[in-house]
Amino acid sequence: MPTDTLLGAMDNCGLTGESWGAWRVVAQVLDGQGAALTPEEVALFTRCTGRDHPPTAPPSEAYLICGRRSGKTRFAGACAVRAASKRYVLAPGEQALVALAASDREQARVALEYATAPFRDAGELRGLVERRSTWEALRALVSRETRWGLDLQTRTSIQVHTAHFGRVRGRTFALALADEVAFWQDESGANPASEVLGAIRPGLSTLRGQLLCITTPYSKSGYVWDTFARYWGQTDARVFVWRAASKTMNPLLDEAMIAEALERDPVGARSEWLGEFRDDVAAFISREAIARAVIAGRREDLAPRLDEGGRLPRLRRPGLGRGAGRRDARDRAR
Secondary structure (H helix, E strand, C coil): CHHHCHHHHHHHCCCCCHHHHHHHHHHHHHCCCHHHCCHHHHHHHHHHHCCCCCCCCCCCEEEEEECCCCCHHHHHHHHHHHHHHCCCCCCCCCCEEEEEEECCHHHHHHHHHHHHHHHHCCCCCHHHCCCCHHHHHHHCCEEEEECCEEEECCCEEEEEEECCHHHCCCCEEEEEEEECHHHCCCCCCCCCHHHHHHHHHHHHCCCCCEEEEEECCCECCCHHHHHHHHHCCCCCCCEEEEEECHHHHCCCCCHHHHHHHHHHCHHHHHHHCCCCCECCCCCCCCHHHHHHHCCCCCCCCCCCCCCCCCCCCCCCCCCCCCCHHHHHHHHHHC
16 A cells, blocks of 8 residues: 555645655655665755754654744645554553544644544545545545544544543554643642653553644744754764754745734744744743853762851842841731
8 A cells, every 4th residue: 555654644634745845755765665765865964953864763752843834734734644554563451543633633633634634534635635445445444434534444533532641541552643742730730751651661662653733833942842952963863853944844835924924923934834932931040051050060969159157158139128027027927
């Protein structure tokens, strides 16, 4: 079946032509076909990954950090189609799962629509593909369809999941797709990505499935930034990080619209359209400031600076005038 490779899945999902050229480079890298890249494609790979040599084996984890309207979710849908079309060796009663995880189910449904279109309707995208017989073959695999997923006769399911680590345990994953992972939030407002993806990883080991995280960048803090800082530009066969501007991935975007957004909100637009992490929503003290204050290689603790009486200096409270200390004492006494 032409969906055996990611390039084949992209063809059958209508992701063809020059405007999808950058994503086709990503597809070959995810399939471990880096050696097949042309010199121009290798140059793009180096610019977006900071690495000189494309990997020749499929990475187990991929982080695609790209701007808005770059085609991330449509590409992820093609990845899901390829994973769901495979036949896996499963234990009796075991089900292979292609999981689409997002901050909520409605967000994940966007990826679900792209992933299930070839299976749901043999004619829906018929005009976009050459080999029409593939659509009928995929449609014949469907055994049950629900609002939140699709069951196939191959004992593989495509399902939507929320970003909750307790609800993804005990599953066997053929592919785990995390959509807009930089913007996940739990009930407390924190990003649970580390816990959720940590719960998913053991479920990927049986079928050697890939963990695919797609997102627009946000602040220079949190799980996505930590992953980028650790792996971007590093030659690591296990983790692959790709960062690119929207226009790099989707050259059909209106350049004037992006320029207007940059003029209206330079900081926000650089994140949304240029794929850059934001400084203005980072921690109170930025990582760069901390890094400048650290002496590399120093292990010992520094002796505290004491005043003339051998005591630690008192901290002054900024912004308070004379008499503030007396007011604080009165307040504490109330």
